[in-house]
Amino acid sequence: MSRKPIIAGNWKMNMLSSDAKSLFEGIKSHWSETSATVMPQVIIAPTFTSLWAVSSVKCSCGCGCDKIAIAGQNCHWESSGAYTGEISVEMLADAGCSYVIIGHSERRQYFSETDEMINKKAKSILSKGLIPIICCGETLEQRESGITDSWISGQIRAALDGISSEDIAKSVIAYEPIWAIGTGKTCDADEANRVIAMIRSVVKEVAGESASNSIRILYGGSVKPETIAEQMSKSDIDGALVGGASLKVDSFNKIIENTMTVMVN
Ligand code: 13P
Numbered sequence: 591m592s593r594k595p596i597i598a599g600n601w602k603m604n605m606l607s608s609d610a611k612s613l614f615e616g617i618k619s620h621w622s623e624t625s626a627t628v629m630p631q632v633i634i635a636p637t638f639t640s641l642w643a644v645s646s647v648k649c650s651c652g653c654g655c656d657k658i659a660i661a662g663q664n665c666h667w668e669s670s671g672a673y674t675g676e677i678s679v680e681m682l683a684d685a686g687c688s689y690v691i692i693g694h695s696e697r698r699q700y701f702s703e704t705d706e707m708i709n710k711k712a713k714s715i716l717s718k719g720l721i722p723i724i725c726c727g728e729t730l731e732q733r734e735s736g737i738t739d740s741w742i743s744g745q746i747r748a749a750l751d752g753i754s755s756e757d758i759a760k761s762v763i764a765y766e767p768i769w770a771i772g773t774g775k776t777c778d779a780d781e782a783n784r785v786i787a788m789i790r791s792v793v794k795e796v797a798g799e800s801a802s803n804s805i806r807i808l809y810g811g812s813v814k815p816e817t818i819a820e821q822m823s824k825s826d827i828d829g830a831l832v833g834g835a836s837l838k839v840d841s842f843n844k845i846i847e848n849t850m851t852v853m854v855n
Contacts, residue, residue: 770811
């Protein structure tokens with residue numbers, strides 16, 4: 591497989607910093623002896639208040655801890671200023687982040703984030719040398735009315751508007767059908783692969799073939815240890831953005847382990 595897979599855990603608004611630190615340590619210690627070359631890129635997105643606690647344990651094992659990167663769950667596009675309650679990309683980088691999740695459906699739904707805001711965030715993240723994980727996905731109503739592909743391609747075109755092909759190539763997209771998030775209903779792996787291949791074709795139109803071959807596109811929505819191997823066996827699925835199953839050390843480590851089984855085959 592030419593694109594290095596990614597397994598990302600989105601911890602959402604869960605855990606105080608002591609529990610976050612313990613969970614991170616449980617993941618890190620499990621993989622400390624394993625070579626990064628046989629592993630997917632692991633990314634953990636804790637709450638803002640746990641970022642320092644998590645990043646303080648990140649690099650103490652001396653094993654090239656790049657195998658576990660840290661992500662912010664959101665950011666503002668400005669560097670600083672009068673934006674009460676917001677956090678900038680520089681602040682996330684200062685706290686140890688190299689990735690930032692943007693456009694999660696929970697942010698779009700509960701905090702009225704628009705495609706235009708997500709585009710500004712993506713540009714800001716890339717200009718500071720971090721990598722955006724751009725989320726997209728359709729509601730059940732949109733799926734049932736047959737507009738899944740046009741809706742998602744609109745989200746992707748808007749998020750990538752005005753971004754160079756080189757920057758798009760480094761970015762990550764997460765396809766998360768909203769009806770599959772936290773519901774236990776995983777999208778059928780063939781269907782997830784079809785939508786992700788469609789997203790890749792949109793990236794090809796926007797940024798060219800090389801970017802579309804390089805960009806990593808993840809699936810998210812009720813990913814579990816039992817679902818990941820089939821998902822990872824599909825041609826266009828480059829990994830997973832995991833919510834609930836990333837909050838337990840055993841299930842998240844098992845998702846990584848099951849991903850590795852597919853990587854070696
Ligand atoms: P679940 O894995 O809990 O369905 O959450 C998916 C998600 O929203 C990850 O960002």
